[in-house]
Amino acid sequence: MRNPAAELKRGKNGNVPSKVSLASIIWRRLLGWGGLWGVRHPSPKRFLFATSVVFIRNRMTSGGGTQVTRPQASATPCPVMRTVDLVGDRWTLLILRDAFDGPRRFGQFQRSLGIAKNILSDRLAGLVAAGILRTEPAADTTAYLAYTLTEKGRDLFDVVIALRQWGERHAFAPGEEYRPLIDQTTGDPLQRLAYTRPDGSPVRPDETAVGEPRLIGAVAL
Secondary structure, eight states, X not given: XXXXXXXXXXXTTSSSXXXXXXXXXXXXXXXXXXTTTXXXXXXXXXXXXXXXXXXXXXXXXXXXXXXXOOOOGGGOOOHHHHHHHHHOSHHHHHHHHHHTTSOEEHHHHHHHHTXXXXXHXXXXXXXXXXXXXXXXXXXXXXXXXXXXXXXXXXXXHHHHHHHHHHHHHHSSOTTOOOOOOBOXXXXXXXXXXXXXXXXXXXXXXXXXXXXXXXXXXXOOO
């Protein structure tokens, strides 16, 4: 086993004073014999130089450390961005999925989703504040409250259906089972959502474009 103190007193041939410092010897012990640097005797100067290069490179590739500011959803005229800002979170969408089954209490959401209480409380509060859910006394006349969809929340039905139908087509491997949403009157799965013109002809994605900004409630001329 090497003796660091002895290395300070002698060189390789045993009688030439070594130029290495105690700090250099410690770095060698900590970093190993060149595995990290590709040399046999790493020095503190080499270590500082290498870390400086890495730091400067990271600063250059990250734009000097400048953070990109996400635009406020409320300041954009894009309906998709505003909707995603309200309901685009994973847990929020699953809460909405369950809410379409009828009024639910806090504990029912938690058991169905396996979600932490603090996260569920936060998402439910956000949906109530956005006017998508409202609270009402539970149907069993207990002191508990139930969460139910408002008219604004029920307008998200097409969003949930679109996600479900996309998942049926693309999120399952061939032969996997899934649970379709059915019409309780007929027992048949819901037909795929489709967008048509007044004459009944289908509208394809490449036949649409984002129009000029308009005021909500304004009549198109």
